[in-house]
Amino acid sequence: MAPNSVTADSPAQTTPVRPASLAEVLALGTHLLVGQYRVEIGTGTWWWSDEVYTMHGWEPGDVEPGLDALRSRKHPDDRARVVRVGTEALRTGRPFSCAHRIVDGHGRARTVVITGQGRRDARGRVVEIAGYVVDVTPVQREVLDREANRAVTRAFVTAAAVEQAKGVLMAVHGVDDMEAARLLAEGASEAGTPVHDAAAQVMAALTKAGGVGPTAEATVAGALAAVKPPARPRAHDAQLARRREPARN
Structure with missing residues (x-):
């Protein structure tokens, strides 16, 4: 018998699952409202669990489960697509999933994912x-919050680089904030790059040089002169090359 085989007298050796690992792989942590539904095609009878009523903004018993109730809550921009998916599901009976928006009883748009499968006689x-x-609305909100936080962080980093570069120019040249901004803008314009990118390159060059040192003006001037334009995607260069090619007869 193979050493790894399992018999009734030798229970399988398993590794206990840590709760943290299980939560990670199952993506636990965000509370999502999950409901069930069932539709009998022949009689047109619908059944919803309480959660389906709740996510649509009803209490159980407020409305009769069915097409009319669902149509009243569908987002108008998604209705046609939902009808196509539903018709195909009824025709084939194959497993399906569809994400669409609904408008709950408070007028708030929510995103739901419906999954299902047909049963045949x-x-x-x-x-x-x-x-x-x-109801996956909470997940969408988390994604939007993360993107907003990233955007704010990028804005702060960008502003910090510009202010640092202006501070160096003010200290080295003895100019005020406006004149430092003008000098930085000129350097960025000559290199064909945004001001915030030029500022970041200047500060990176000064950091690499170990600071401004005794020849401050020359060091800063060299950092400004070394600013490069942003790299263009290769596809963009190929498109430009094709446009420049002479027309062939």
């Missing part, structure tokens, strides 16, 4: 669709 006809509805 003995003759192969799809007689029931059942699956889950997940």
